[in-house]
Amino acid sequence: xxxxxxxxxxxxxxxxxxxxxxxxxxxxxxxxxxxxxxxxxxxxxxxxxxxxxxxxxxxxxxxxxxxxxxxxxxxxxxxxxxxxxxxxxxxxxxxxxxxxxxxxxxxxxxxxxxxxxxxxxxxxxxxxxxxxxxxxxxxxxxxxxxxxxxxxxxxxxxxxxxxxxxxxxxxxxxxxxxxxxxxxxxxxxxxxxxxxxxxxxxxxxxxxxxxxxxxxxxxxxxxxxxxxxxxxxxxxxxxxxxxxxxxxxxxxxxxxxxxxxxxxxxxxxxxxxxxxxxxxxxxxxxxxxxxxxxxxxxxxxxxxxxxxxxxxxxxxxxxxxxxxxxxxxxxxxxxxxxxxxxxxxxxxxxxxxxxxxxxxxxxxxxxxxxxxxxxxxxxxxxxxxxxxxxxxxxxxxxxxxxxxxxxxxxxxxxxxxxxxxxxxxxxxxxxxxxxxxxxxxxxxxxxxxxxxxxxxxxxxxxxxxxxxxxxxxxxxxxxxxxxxxxxxxxxxxxxxxxxxxxxxxxxxxxxxxxxxxxxxxxxxxxxxxxxxxxxxxxxxxxxxxxxxxxxxxxxxxxxxxxxxxxxxxxxxxxxxxxxxxxxxxxxxxxxxxxxxxxxxxxx
Numbered sequence: 001x002x003x004x005x006x007x008x009x010x011x012x013x014x015x016x017x018x019x020x021x022x023x024x025x026x027x028x029x030x031x032x033x034x035x036x037x038x039x040x041x042x043x044x045x046x047x048x049x050x051x052x053x054x055x056x057x058x059x060x061x062x063x064x065x066x067x068x069x070x071x072x073x074x075x076x077x078x079x080x081x082x083x084x085x086x087x088x089x090x091x092x093x094x095x096x097x098x099x100x101x102x103x104x105x106x107x108x109x110x111x112x113x114x115x116x117x118x119x120x121x122x123x124x125x126x127x128x129x130x131x132x133x134x135x136x137x138x139x140x141x142x143x144x145x146x147x148x149x150x151x152x153x154x155x156x157x158x159x160x161x162x163x164x165x166x167x168x169x170x171x172x173x174x175x176x177x178x179x180x181x182x183x184x185x186x187x188x189x190x191x192x193x194x195x196x197x198x199x200x201x202x203x204x205x206x207x208x209x210x211x212x213x214x215x216x217x218x219x220x221x222x223x224x225x226x227x228x229x230x231x232x233x234x235x236x237x238x239x240x241x242x243x244x245x246x247x248x249x250x251x252x253x254x255x256x257x258x259x260x261x262x263x264x265x266x267x268x269x270x271x272x273x274x275x276x277x278x279x280x281x282x283x284x285x286x287x288x289x290x291x292x293x294x295x296x297x298x299x300x301x302x303x304x305x306x307x308x309x310x311x312x313x314x315x316x317x318x319x320x321x322x323x324x325x326x327x328x329x330x331x332x333x334x335x336x337x338x339x340x341x342x343x344x345x346x347x348x349x350x351x352x353x354x355x356x357x358x359x360x361x362x363x364x365x366x367x368x369x370x371x372x373x374x375x376x377x378x379x380x381x382x383x384x385x386x387x388x389x390x391x392x393x394x395x396x397x398x399x400x401x402x403x404x405x406x407x408x409x410x411x412x413x414x415x416x417x418x419x420x421x422x423x424x425x426x427x428x429x430x431x432x433x434x435x436x437x438x439x440x441x442x443x444x445x446x447x448x449x450x451x452x453x454x455x456x457x458x459x460x461x462x463x464x465x466x467x468x469x470x471x472x473x474x475x476x477x478x479x480x481x482x483x484x485x486x487x488x489x490x491x492x493x494x495x496x497x498x499x500x501x502x503x504x505x506x507x508x509x510x511x512x513x514x515x516x517x518x519x520x521x522x523x524x525x526x527x528x529x530x531x532x533x534x535x536x537x538x539x540x541x542x543x544x545x546x547x548x549x550x551x552x553x554x555x556x557x558x559x560x561x562x563x564x565x566x567x568x569x570x571x572x573x574x575x576x577x578x579x580x581x582x583x584x585x586x587x588x589x590x591x592x593x594x595x596x597x598x599x600x601x602x603x
Contacts, residue, residue, distance in 0.1 A: 021061060021082055024095035027521060028339045028579045032346035033091060038082060044348045046126055046202040047150070048379045049435055050216050051300040056113065056205040058166070059083050063107040066098055073135075073167060074105055081106070083203060084126065086196040089342040098197045099186070100176045106168040106199065112159060119207035121159060123166070124152040126201025126374050129343075130172040130179050137165055145421070147172070147180065148372035148393060149428040150201070172197040178418035180393040180425050180450075182370040183335070190527065193569050196343045201374045211235050212297045213289055217263075218435040219467055220305045222323060225272055227254075227303055230263040231287050237261075240296070245286040246303075248273075253283070268305060274323050275304035275437050277364035277598075280385030282437070304382065304437030308469050310483050310503050318503045319601065320469070320484075320558045322387070322440075326601040329387055329440075329559040330594060331365030332358060332575065333508060336373055337568045339521060339578045343371070352380045353580060354565055359384055360587065361575060362594030367474075367507070367561045370394050370446055372429055381438035389441040389471065389561070390433060392426050394449035399477065401448035403488060404496055407477035412452050419452065426457075430465055445473040447488065458482040474507035484558070491529040491541075493549045498556050505559040506552070510545060511573040514538050514584050519577035521569045528573035529563075539586040546593040553600050560597070 021038050023029060041059035045051055063077035064087065085091040087104055098104050112121055125132065129147030133140070139158035144151040158164075174195045175185045185192040217230040231242045244264045246254040256266040273281035285301040309321045319326040334354060338345055345351035351374070358366055366381065367389040381388050399412035414422065426444060433439050442461050445451040451473055458472035458481040472481050475488030478497065485499040486507035493509045513528015514537075520526060532538050542562075549560055566574035575590070576583050 020080055021093045023090040023340060024093055025090045027090065028519060029090065030338060030340055030346055030350060030579050031581065032350040033340040035347055035349075036082075036091065041082065042084065042202050042348060044376060046124070046204055047375045049301055049375060050213070052206060052208075052298075054116070054207050056110075058108060058110060058203040058205060064094065065105045066096060066102050067105065069101055069103050069171065071103070073107075073169075077105070077107060083108075084199045084201050085344050086129070086200045086342050087198050088195050089338075089344065090340045091344070091346060097186075097195065098170075098172065100173045104170045104172075104198045106166075106170075108166045109163050110166060110205070111163060112205065113207075116207040119209060120154055120156045120212070122152045122206045122208055123155045124150065124202075124204045124206060125199065126150050126203070127372075128168070128170055128199050128201075129196050130177070130181075131170065133169045135165075135167040138167075145179070146425045146428055147196075148425070149432045150375070152206075168199065170198045178396040178415065179421055180395040182393040188569060189525070191571060193337060194342055200343045208234075209297050211237065211240065211289065211291070213287060213299050215431075216287060216299070216301055216435055218285075218301070218303045220303060220307070220437070222272075222274060222305050222307045225268045225270070225305075227266045227268055227283075227305065228263045229266065229285070229287060229303075231289065233289065237291075239291060241290040243286075243288045243290060245288070247284040247286070250284075272305050275306040275382075275385070276322055276327075277385040277387065280304070280383060282382060301435075302382070303435075306437055308440045308467070310469065313601075316500070317556050318499070318501065318558065320503050320505075327364070328553060328598055328601045329365040329389075329505075330562075330597050331363040331367060331386070331389075332361075332562050333369045333564040334358070334366045335369045335564065335566075335568050336371045336377075337566075337578075339569075348376060350580070351377055355380045355384050355386055357576065357583070358386060358565065360591065362591035362598065364598045365389065365440075365559070365561075366565075367391065367443075369564075370449075372432070375432075378433060378436040378438060382436055386438055387440045388436075388438045389443055390429070390439055391443040391446055391474070392422075392429065394446055395422070396450040396452075398448040398451050402477055403447070403475055405478070406497075407454075407479060409477070411454065411477075414450075414452050422450070422452075423457075423460075426461070427464070430461070434465065439468065441469045441471050441483075443471045443474050445476050447474065447476045449476075451476050454479045455481045469503075471505070471507070490563070492545050493552055493557075493560065495552050495555060495557060503558040504556050505561075506549070506557050507561050508563050509549075509560065510542070510562040511564070512538050512541050512545075513571075513573040515572045516577060516582060516584065519567070519579050519582055520572070521567070521578055525570050526572045527570060531572075535584055535586060538584055539589055542585055542590060543593055546597060549597060550600060553597070 136158040142153040511529030
């Protein structure tokens with residue numbers, strides 16, 4: 001009888017939770033929205049590039065409140081919100097605006113597993129937009145500014161036995177501030193979208209030893225067949241030894257060790273397998289921290305042997321290279337927005353889906369446009385073999401825009417606070433993504449949005465990470481700096497500038513629109529750079545542009561980006577609809593021409 005009663009109570013509580021939460025609003029949704037379990041939201045390990053076996057997911061229903069800036073923690077909350085979906089999103093169950101004059105408060109009760117009692121406990125946030133203040137049991141444990149990168153706090157000293165209370169306060173000025181914000185605005189229209197405020201990636205707990213590995217910096221070198229691994233610890237000690245074990249299919253293929261805080265340099269096998277879109281070979285890593293003969297910490301990771309570079313071909317054209325071979329990099333502009341979750345994909349399957357479809361379409365690259373994704377997205381790119389061009393999310397105002405010539409005007413001067421914040425957030429993004437093999441190009445500016453001190457920023461980026469290419473301003477005000485000059489032209493491809501010293505690339509073109517009535521964010525106000533009314537018309541136009549692009553590749557283009565992966569809000573120029581329920585082109589025809597373009601330099 002007791003077992004039956006317990007089962008009934010469990011079923012009742014589960015149904016009650018489900019009844020309390022449901023997607024808000026009446027706009028279109030993806031198929032994955034209906035698959036969300038409020039007791040198991042985004043359950044996958046959030047950081048596969050550095051994995052430990054023990055962790056606890058804090059996603060789920062939290063309490064929330066919106067109140068004016070400067071108020072103390074609310075005594076009563078407004079209701080429940082499904083974390084990690086932004087408060088403006090449907091999947092949060094709230095779908096309310098916050099605004100510059102208000103702050104968003106969260107509260108959650110949690111219990112730390114008793115088996116963690118001899119460990120430190122870290123509280124991790126995947127991303128919170130924009131400024132987050134965090135308390136545990138009324139003890140302030142930290143503050144973080146930056147909407148796109150993960151951060152963590154050691155909360156051990158604030159923990160109590162039994163129940164603990166976590167409180168998070170968030171302020172986000174959206175387009176009223178200088179901070180990086182991508183395409184978020186308070187009045188969405190055209191190419192500008194709904195604000196994203198607060199927690200939008202997984203929140204989780206992790207037990208670690210007293211001395212532990214905080215971060216890994218993994219650098220391959222295919223020219224001398226070595227792999228360098230820097231294990232950054234929370235406390236630097238010359239007595240600690242770091243060991244790296246490289247495996248392929250479960251078999252150990254290389255090992256190396258270091259002490260005195262030196263990087264571990266591993267000689268890879270003579271028959272090393274390189275990573276490429278056609279063969280995305282990854283090696284498994286075990287990184288172990290030793291104190292004498294005692295194992296202190298261990299994390300699981302992975303790495304790839306690959307190289308991004310540029311080189312002049314036989315005709316004198318500067319080409320992009322992967323692994324010392326010319327490769328035409330071709331992919332869609334991918335903004336990473338969702339009709340139900342905004343910045344946050346409903347499930348990990350949804351997050352991976354766009355990457356799988358990009359491969360299905362025959363592309364070998366994605367330009368991640370003015371947004372940074374959760375860690376799992378980059379791991380999916382690593383595993384599927386997709387090169388990533390990573391944009392810095394734009395913010396603040398920009399100078400006059402002169403896209404058809406090298407810039408002759410005056411570069412804009414940001415305030416000290418704005419410039420300092422840009423540099424800090426850009427460095428944080430590079431540090432966050434450094435070890436992912438798929439990331440091949442850094443893009444500090446898009447067009448002239450917030451563009452400033454371009455030469456200095458591009459040169460700093462190249463110096464800070466010489467292992468990747470730098471695209472100084474995609475379609476922006478052009479300076480002779482970095483590894484490429486990047487042109488934007490809609491709707492068809494066009495080469496109106498050519499750089500004999502750098503690679504010349506087409507950073508945006510296309511935008512072929514089709515407003516399919518069954519899959520619209522709003523019934524009217526939809527737009528594309530050109531508009532058509534059927535899959536055949538869209539595909540025919542796509543093929544026409546592709547044929548034009550082929551001719552321009554022979555004349556000097558070394559990469560191209562088609563706008564775009566999916567529709568986004570009122571933009572209807574995606575290869576797929578915003579809800580991902582309809583592929584808007586003839587997939588086989590598009591795949592064939594795309595593969596021809598990706599392989600064109602191999603002919």
